Amino acid sequence: MKPTDIKNPEYFHKVVDCQYACPAHTPVPEYIRLIAAERYSDAYMINWQSNVFPGILGRTCDRPCEPACRRVRVEEEPVAICRLKRVAADNKDDIRDRFPDIPRRKNGKRIALIGAGPASLTVARDLAPLGYIIDIFDNQFAGGGMMRSQIPSFRLPIEVLDEEVNYILDMGVNATFDIEVTSLKEILDQDYEAVFVGTGAPRGKGLNLPGLEDASAHVYLGIDWLSSVAFEHTDSIGKRVLVLGGGNTAMDCCRTSKRLGGDDVRVVVRSPFEDMKASPWEKEDAMHEGIPIYNNHVPKEFVVEEGELKGMTFEKVEAEYDENGKRSLVPTGEDLVFMEADDVLMAIGQENAFPWIERDLGIEFDKWDMPVVDEVTFQSTNPRVFFGGDSAFGPENIITAVAHGHQAAISIDLLCSGRGVHERPAPGVTLASQKMGVHEWSYDNAVEADQRYVVPLAPLEETLKDRKIEVELGFDPSTGYKEAERCLNCDVQTVFDEVRCIECDACVDICPTDCISFTHNGEEEDLRTRLTGPSNDLAQDLYVSMDLPTTRVMVKDENVCLHCGLCAERCPTSAWDMQKFLYNVTKAGQESAA
Amino acid sequence: MSYQIPKFRHPELPVNELGYTKADYEGSISTLCAGCGHDSISGAIVKACHELSIEPHKIAKMSGIGCSSKAPTYFLGKSHGFNSVHGRMPSVVTGASMANRNMLYLGVSGDGDTASIGMGQFAHVARRNLNMVYIVMNNGCYGLTKGQDSATTDEGSASKKGDPNVYSAIDLCGTALQMGATFVARSFSGDKGQLVPLIKAAITHRGFALIDVVSPCVTFNNNPGSTKSYEFVREHAEATGTVDFVPMRKEITTDYKPGYTHEVTMHDGSSLHLYKLDENLDPFSRRSAINTLEDHRDARSILTGLIYMDKDSQDLHDVLQTSQRPLNALEEGELCPGNNMLENINASLR
Numbered sequence: 055m056k057p058t059d060i061k062n063p064e065y066f067h068k069v070v071d072c073q074y075a076c077p078a079h080t081p082v083p084e085y086i087r088l089i090a091a092e093r094y095s096d097a098y099m100i101n102w103q104s105n106v107f108p109g110i111l112g113r114t115c116d117r118p119c120e121p122a123c124r125r126v127r128v129e130e131e132p133v134a135i136c137r138l139k140r141v142a143a144d145n146k147d148d149i150r151d152r153f154p155d156i157p158r159r160k161n162g163k164r165i166a167l168i169g170a171g172p173a174s175l176t177v178a179r180d181l182a183p184l185g186y187i188i189d190i191f192d193n194q195f196a197g198g199g200m201m202r203s204q205i206p207s208f209r210l211p212i213e214v215l216d217e218e219v220n221y222i223l224d225m226g227v228n229a230t231f232d233i234e235v236t237s238l239k240e241i242l243d244q245d246y247e248a249v250f251v252g253t254g255a256p257r258g259k260g261l262n263l264p265g266l267e268d269a270s271a272h273v274y275l276g277i278d279w280l281s282s283v284a285f286e287h288t289d290s291i292g293k294r295v296l297v298l299g300g301g302n303t304a305m306d307c308c309r310t311s312k313r314l315g316g317d318d319v320r321v322v323v324r325s326p327f328e329d330m331k332a333s334p335w336e337k338e339d340a341m342h343e344g345i346p347i348y349n350n351h352v353p354k355e356f357v358v359e360e361g362e363l364k365g366m367t368f369e370k371v372e373a374e375y376d377e378n379g380k381r382s383l384v385p386t387g388e389d390l391v392f393m394e395a396d397d398v399l400m401a402i403g404q405e406n407a408f409p410w411i412e413r414d415l416g417i418e419f420d421k422w423d424m425p426v427v428d429e430v431t432f433q434s435t436n437p438r439v440f441f442g443g444d445s446a447f448g449p450e451n452i453i454t455a456v457a458h459g460h461q462a463a464i465s466i467d468l469l470c471s472g473r474g475v476h477e478r479p480a481p482g483v484t485l486a487s488q489k490m491g492v493h494e495w496s497y498d499n500a501v502e503a504d505q506r507y508v509v510p511l512a513p514l515e516e517t518l519k520d521r522k523i524e525v526e527l528g529f530d531p532s533t534g535y536k537e538a539e540r541c542l543n544c545d546v547q548t549v550f551d552e553v554r555c556i557e558c559d560a561c562v563d564i565c566p567t568d569c570i571s572f573t574h575n576g577e578e579e580d581l582r583t584r585l586t587g588p589s590n591d592l593a594q595d596l597y598v599s600m601d602l603p604t605t606r607v608m609v610k611d612e613n614v615c616l617h618c619g620l621c622a623e624r625c626p627t628s629a630w631d632m633q634k635f636l637y638n639v640t641k642a643g644q645e646s647a648a
Numbered sequence: 649m650s651y652q653i654p655k656f657r658h659p660e661l662p663v664n665e666l667g668y669t670k671a672d673y674e675g676s677i678s679t680l681c682a683g684c685g686h687d688s689i690s691g692a693i694v695k696a697c698h699e700l701s702i703e704p705h706k707i708a709k710m711s712g713i714g715c716s717s718k719a720p721t722y723f724l725g726k727s728h729g730f731n732s733v734h735g736r737m738p739s740v741v742t743g744a745s746m747a748n749r750n751m752l753y754l755g756v757s758g759d760g761d762t763a764s765i766g767m768g769q770f771a772h773v774a775r776r777n778l779n780m781v782y783i784v785m786n787n788g789c790y791g792l793t794k795g796q797d798s799a800t801t802d803e804g805s806a807s808k809k810g811d812p813n814v815y816s817a818i819d820l821c822g823t824a825l826q827m828g829a830t831f832v833a834r835s836f837s838g839d840k841g842q843l844v845p846l847i848k849a850a851i852t853h854r855g856f857a858l859i860d861v862v863s864p865c866v867t868f869n870n871n872p873g874s875t876k877s878y879e880f881v882r883e884h885a886e887a888t889g890t891v892d893f894v895p896m897r898k899e900i901t902t903d904y905k906p907g908y909t910h911e912v913t914m915h916d917g918s919s920l921h922l923y924k925l926d927e928n929l930d931p932f933s934r935r936s937a938i939n940t941l942e943d944h945r946d947a948r949s950i951l952t953g954l955i956y957m958d959k960d961s962q963d964l965h966d967v968l969q970t971s972q973r974p975l976n977a978l979e980e981g982e983l984c985p986g987n988n989m990l991e992n993i994n995a996s997l998r
Contacts, residue, residue, distance in 0.1 A: 070990075127659065128656045129656065130658060298838065422746060461995060486883065493649035493650070493682075499650065500650065500652070501654035501655070503654075503656070556870070556878050556879070557681040557838060557882075558688065558837075558838060558864070558866065558878055559687075559691070559838055560682055560683045560684070560687055560688070560689070561686055562688075563687050563690070563691035564653070564677075564678070564687070566653050566654045566656060567657060567658045568658045568661070587658040588660040588662070603879075614658055614659065616654050616656055618650065619650070620650055620653070620654075623649070623650055624678070624682045624683065624687070625683065625685070626681065626866040626867075630858075
């Protein structure tokens with residue numbers, strides 16, 4: 055294998071599994087250390103720079119970082135990254151004086167943002183400090199988009215949402231609410247330098263089953279029903295509720311139903327339990343509230359008698375997988391299952407809808423009627439029009455929308471300053487030794503064996519009575535500290551200097567997880583069979599040095615490295631050093647600043 | 649400074665026949681200097697014992713005084729240990745072995761503990777062919793007292809702060825051969841590929857098995873001018889050949905590599921394959937072993953690998969016909985067979 059090029063920032067970035075998995079690449083270990091040091095405001099600001107909504111995401115994030123956490127590979131349970139983010143948000147001081155100054159003299163360039171969800175707000179957050187004049191248009195009465203209309207208050211209290219949305223609206227942006235934009239052409243005609251479309255995926259999918267017409271008074275689309283609850287148009291539901299679908303919207307629907315009078319609330323899903331799209335913790339939360347999940351049930355028919363919805367029938371199926379892993383749901387041949395229902399909520403997916411975008415504006419649409427959007431620049435085929443969030447590539451999640459927003463803001467800034475939108479700024483990267491003394495590090499290198507801490511919940515009997523009572527109470531600071539200490543500091547990298555190495559093997563002998571080997575070089579497949587420890591996770595890179603005096607090379611399998619620093623402590627010549635790698639996605643207007 | 653090794657280990661660590669992973673054979677975190685060769689030897693011992701599937705409670709680690717002799721804390725944390733008086737480890741092992749022959753006695757000593765204060769004990773334990781493994785962590789200096797030359801420092805070799813040594817060095821392998829040791833090997837802490845099979849062979853050998861392991865002292869004797877530095881040893885080591893240890897439990901055919909010059913069946917049925925041996929060396933001849941050692945000494949090269957082995961070794965228990973069972977397992981009636989028996993013995997001597 056060729057020697058590893060550690061100067062390429064993506065090499066060490068990938069070692070920081072959580073940060074690498076995060077769409078916005080938030081420097082997770084960096085803020086977790088600050089939480090452990092009780093520097094909550096500093097931890098909050100690192101998040102705020104990167105993901106804009108730490109308090110919101112600390113409650114609602116899809117957490118792609120957690121399954122990626124190295125702890126999953128060495129132990130079992132990941133660090134509770136999401137809940138630690140909330141610890142920072144809950145315990146911070148007033149941080150408004152740390153926000154960027156908004157120039158009173160604008161730069162004269164006007165940007166329109168359609169929709170006031172996480173993607174648009176991120177664009178506003180990045181561009182307002184640069185002097186842009188920002189006009190936001192949204193059809194709801196307040197900002198936040200789906201975070202307001204679809205996430206129930208028992209998961210995201212309205213105060214938390216308002217606080218972080220207002221941080222941005224207070225940056226001197228012009229927000230117009232309760233307005234339905236019905237024509238993109240009209241907007242473009244107002245001579246905006248650029249228009250950003252962040253209108254989400256607002257259309258719920260339905261199931262056109264026999265009996266739907268007669269039952270329609272008691273059948274709702276999940277996301278529409280949730281927003282009608284959020285905006286207080288709906289405050290009750292029947293005793294017996296069936297929720298169709300297995301995603302997070304279905305979980306929000308069933309839990310909300312339980313709080314609005316639903317007694318016998320059931321989730322019915324076509325797929326096996328394990329294949330459900332909902333996050334594992336959201337399924338757990340629903341079941342904890344006494345909501346059963348019926349899997350492998352395919353809805354067949356609405357049963358209506360004398361004009362009244364009585365329930366639904368379902369066909370039982372089994373999942374079979376072919377050799378490519380493709381799933382098919384095969385009926386078991388059992389009798390149809392009947393379930394009683396007063397109301398049915400359909401939460402089987404949602405899609406984009408752009409009836410308000412004229413098709414003659416130079417914006418190309420593909421065969422699925424989705425705009426053609428560049429995956430890096432978020433520019434459409436009309437150079438002035440950008441898309442981001444769910445409206446770009448279909449439904450994802452908040453953190454993805456934020457990541458899109460940052461990149462679109464960069465593109466808009468490049469466009470407005472007359473540069474090409476493909477001249478993307480490099481990430482800001484620093485690599486700094488953590489050595490303080492002979493065997494002293496400036497990070498806490500001891501590896502805690504504690505298991506993941508359980509987050510306390512408000513009593514069920516209270517939360518089920520009021521949909522506005524938050525269920526999760528969050529970690530208190532002392533539990534937050536203990537959970538933070540579980541972090542392995544994967545951003546503190548083991549950096550090897552072959553010139554100093556005397557090949558004494560001390561690092562090989564001390565490494566608790568057998569990551570390090572000195573052996574003759576070879577092709578990766580062969581090399582992996584000759585390493586000190588098993589090396590079977592091909593997704594994890596090998597760090598290969600240049601040739602050493604004995605013609606061998608140092609090979610480190612990054613897979614289960616604990617970043618404990620023992621290799622560097624036991625190295626007599628400091629050939630190993632622990633160096634903190636800080637990777638920041640450069641934002642609009644920054645010149646690759648770290 | 650870390651005072652503990654993290655608890656986590658590689659989740660896919662292989663288990664041996666007892667169901668133990670390598671981690672079950674580890675000890676506490678080392679307090680030796682970073683980069684000390686002794687730690688590598690500890691690592692090799694851990695690996696050898698794990699791979700041989702030895703029950704940790706069947707091992708007794710015995711040592712004297714010195715950096716080497718504190719090393720047993722850093723391996724086999726679940727085994728027995730005895731840190732004895734300076735240079736007196738052999739007599740303590742002799743006593744322990746006489747009391748219980750069912751243990752594996754793993755003596756760990758240094759060049760000071762063996763070649764200076766313990767020279768007499770070393771000579772006699774070799775001569776008696778006590779069934780033990782005797783590992784010398786040989787760094788050619790008194791590391792614990794700041795690096796003075798030891799009895800194994802080569803003539804002309806200089807430590808970090810010292811002048812070239814004016815005295816002749818004791819060659820522990822040569823001495824052991826002269827004294828009648830039945831297994832003599834030399835290795836290098838930085839060469840686990842060679843050291844691990846040698847330790848396995850020494851453990852399996854019945855009788856006194858010496859492995860003299862050159863183990864650089866990074867702090868006081870790893871400088872240019874020293875003949876026991878990593879660099880010097882790498883440049884001047886010449887292996888007698890390579891050794892492959894094949895446990896009895898494994899089908900020998902599966903591990904068969906063509907080209908070995910000797911196959912030795914060990915006491916417990918396992919076998920040693922010796923490859924590409926130095927053509928001047930007959931490892932089963934003491935005379936040949938001594939000659940080869942002297943040749944390499946003249947050429948200022950360090951002969952490593954298996955140097956001598958007596959395939960028909962009779963250990964001290966065989967010679968003395970001692971009790972098969974440990975003394976603490978004997979009943980009073982067996983220990984004091986009574987007046988009649990005494991009378992019979994006396995009568996037989998009249």
